[in-house]
Amino acid sequence: MALGDNDNHQSPERVVEIKNCLDGGLAPDAKSPWTIGKVPGKWSRVHDSAFHGEMVDIGPFDIYYYRERSHIHRPSFHSDLPVGRDLKMRFLLRLLGGKLERRGRDGDVSRTTEGQRASDGCERDEHDDGGRMAMLLDDLAEAMQILEQKTRACYSESFDDRSSEEFVEMMVVDGCFVVELLRLYHRRFNPQSPGVATEYDPIFTNPRTLTALRRDLLLLENQLPFFVLEKLYELINKKNEIDHQHAVPLEVLAVTFFDPLLPQHNAASKLDTNKPKAHLLDVFRSTFVKSVSEKVLKKGKSEVESRLNPNGSMRGLVRHFASELQEVGMQFKKRKGHDLLDIEFDHNTLRVPQLSINDNTISLLLNFVAYEMSAEHPEPFFTNYLMFWDSLVNSPGDIQIFRKHGIINHLGSENEVAELFMKCRELIYDLDYDLDLGYLYNEIKEVNEYCEQYYESKYSVWWRSLIRERFSSPWTCLSLFAVIILLLLTLLQTFYTVYAYYRPH
Incomplete structure (x- = not known):
C-alpha cells in the first residue's frame, strides 16, 4: 500500500516525523564514518588534562548534561555542575531576548512546526519581542530535530539511552552557545569589525577564561558537527536581520577566536571555505595544513x-x-x-x-x-x-x-x-x-x-689515514707483520705456561 493511500488515518505529527528522519540522512547505526569519538583512556597518561574540559563540556559526551539536566526556562545551577552550564544558559537567554512566553507543560523546550505556529498565530502577537523570541526557539529546535539522525551518525557512540528530546535540547543549548561566543568575540575584538559588540559579557574581559574556553572547544570529545553550527548560525543571522550570504563565514569567526591559542600569520586566509569541515577542531587544523x-x-x-x-625498516x-x-x-x-x-x-x-x-x-x-x-x-x-x-x-x-x-x-x-x-x-x-x-x-x-x-666519510678518512701512515712502503708492511707474529707467539707462550700450571696431574 502506498503511503498516500492511508492519509486519512495518518496523523500530521507522524508525517512530519517521517519527513524529519528522511531529511536527517543516515541512521546512527548505518555504515558511515564517524568524526567525533572518545579518546582512548590510556592516552590521558601522556598529559593528564589533554583531553578533558576545564570550563565547559559540549556535545553528547557531556555526562553532567544528562545526569543533572536543567531546563531552558528555569536553569538549576547546582554546585556539582560545571561552570559551563551557566555560560551556556546565559548566552542562550541573551540570544532569545532574555524571556520566553511559551513553554511546554513538562518544562521542556517548546518545539512546534511552522503549520502549528500558523494555526495558533492568533494567540500570539508576532510583533511582540517575547513572541518572536519563542518563535526563534521553535525554529532552532525544529532545525535540530531535522538534523538529529545525521548528527548522531557523526559520533562513535549511538547514545541510544538519550531520548530525542534530550539530544535535540543539547544541540540547541550547546550549539547556540558556541555560535554566539564566536560571533560576539569577532564583533568585539576584530579590528576590521564596524564597532564593538553592544552585548557585554564578563568572559570577554578575562584572558584566562577565554584561553580556557578556546582549549575546551578544541577537544575532540567536545565537538558538534560543523553543519549543526552552520544551521544555527544561519538562523541567528536571520533573527538579527543579517543577510547570511554576506555575513562573515562561520569558519572565519572560529579561526579568529582560536588563533591566540597557537598564533600564526593571517590564519583566516589559509581557510578553504569550499571544503566541508567536520567540526571546529577540523576547521582550526585546516589552517595549519594548507601549505x-x-x-x-x-x-x-x-x-x-x-x-x-621494501624491507619494512623504519625510515x-x-x-x-x-x-x-x-x-x-x-x-x-x-x-x-x-x-x-x-x-x-x-x-x-x-x-x-x-x-x-x-x-x-x-x-x-x-x-x-x-x-x-x-x-x-x-x-x-x-x-x-x-x-x-x-x-x-x-x-x-x-x-x-x-x-x-x-x-x-x-x-x-x-x-x-x-x-x-x-x-x-x-x-x-x-x-x-x-x-x-x-x-x-x-x-x-x-x-x-x-x-x-658523515659517518662513512669519517671512517673512510680514518682508514685511508691508517693505510697511508702504516703501509706507505714494503718495509713498513713487513715490520707490522713481524710485530703481529711476535704478539701471537707471546700470547701462545703465555697460554701454555698457565695451562701447564693448572693442568691436573
Missing part, C-alpha cells in the same frame, strides 16, 4: 609510494637525536614566516618554525592527533609532526639545543619537556600508521642520509 598539503600534492602520491622501503623517523646531529655538524635554525608544520632541511641545516610549549598547545596537538586517528581519510600531518619531534628528543640536552636556537619556547624545565615528548612516544607507537607516507618523508630521509655520509 604542507600543497607540498604533498606537488610531489604526487605516486612519487611517495615508489619510495616505500620514517630520524635515526639520531638532536645532540647527536649537532655532533656531526648539523645546524639548527628557527624558520621565520612559515607555518608550524613547514619544516625544511637544506644541506647541513634543519630549519624548524618555533613551537611554544605549554599545557594548552600540548592539549591542542594531541587532540589533532586523536582526530587524525579517528577520521577515515585524514592526512596525518600532526601525527607525522609529533613523530618527528619524538625521534629528535631523548634528553633535556636535546631540548636545550632547540631552546638555544629559539625553535622551542617553553615555560617549564628542559627535563619536563623532554619527558613529555618521551611520553608521546608511547602514544605514537600505539598507532597503526605507515611511517613512510608522512609529509616529512623527504626531510627525514635527507637528515638520515647526511648522517650516513
Whole structure:
C-alpha cells in the first residue's frame, strides 16, 4: 500500500516525523564514518588534562548534561555542575531576548512546526519581542530535530539511552552557545569589525577564561558537527536581520577566536571555505595544513609510494637525536614566516618554525592527533609532526639545543619537556600508521642520509689515514707483520705456561 493511500488515518505529527528522519540522512547505526569519538583512556597518561574540559563540556559526551539536566526556562545551577552550564544558559537567554512566553507543560523546550505556529498565530502577537523570541526557539529546535539522525551518525557512540528530546535540547543549548561566543568575540575584538559588540559579557574581559574556553572547544570529545553550527548560525543571522550570504563565514569567526591559542600569520586566509569541515577542531587544523598539503600534492602520491622501503625498516623517523646531529655538524635554525608544520632541511641545516610549549598547545596537538586517528581519510600531518619531534628528543640536552636556537619556547624545565615528548612516544607507537607516507618523508630521509655520509666519510678518512701512515712502503708492511707474529707467539707462550700450571696431574 502506498503511503498516500492511508492519509486519512495518518496523523500530521507522524508525517512530519517521517519527513524529519528522511531529511536527517543516515541512521546512527548505518555504515558511515564517524568524526567525533572518545579518546582512548590510556592516552590521558601522556598529559593528564589533554583531553578533558576545564570550563565547559559540549556535545553528547557531556555526562553532567544528562545526569543533572536543567531546563531552558528555569536553569538549576547546582554546585556539582560545571561552570559551563551557566555560560551556556546565559548566552542562550541573551540570544532569545532574555524571556520566553511559551513553554511546554513538562518544562521542556517548546518545539512546534511552522503549520502549528500558523494555526495558533492568533494567540500570539508576532510583533511582540517575547513572541518572536519563542518563535526563534521553535525554529532552532525544529532545525535540530531535522538534523538529529545525521548528527548522531557523526559520533562513535549511538547514545541510544538519550531520548530525542534530550539530544535535540543539547544541540540547541550547546550549539547556540558556541555560535554566539564566536560571533560576539569577532564583533568585539576584530579590528576590521564596524564597532564593538553592544552585548557585554564578563568572559570577554578575562584572558584566562577565554584561553580556557578556546582549549575546551578544541577537544575532540567536545565537538558538534560543523553543519549543526552552520544551521544555527544561519538562523541567528536571520533573527538579527543579517543577510547570511554576506555575513562573515562561520569558519572565519572560529579561526579568529582560536588563533591566540597557537598564533600564526593571517590564519583566516589559509581557510578553504569550499571544503566541508567536520567540526571546529577540523576547521582550526585546516589552517595549519594548507601549505604542507600543497607540498604533498606537488610531489604526487605516486612519487611517495615508489619510495616505500621494501624491507619494512623504519625510515620514517630520524635515526639520531638532536645532540647527536649537532655532533656531526648539523645546524639548527628557527624558520621565520612559515607555518608550524613547514619544516625544511637544506644541506647541513634543519630549519624548524618555533613551537611554544605549554599545557594548552600540548592539549591542542594531541587532540589533532586523536582526530587524525579517528577520521577515515585524514592526512596525518600532526601525527607525522609529533613523530618527528619524538625521534629528535631523548634528553633535556636535546631540548636545550632547540631552546638555544629559539625553535622551542617553553615555560617549564628542559627535563619536563623532554619527558613529555618521551611520553608521546608511547602514544605514537600505539598507532597503526605507515611511517613512510608522512609529509616529512623527504626531510627525514635527507637528515638520515647526511648522517650516513658523515659517518662513512669519517671512517673512510680514518682508514685511508691508517693505510697511508702504516703501509706507505714494503718495509713498513713487513715490520707490522713481524710485530703481529711476535704478539701471537707471546700470547701462545703465555697460554701454555698457565695451562701447564693448572693442568691436573
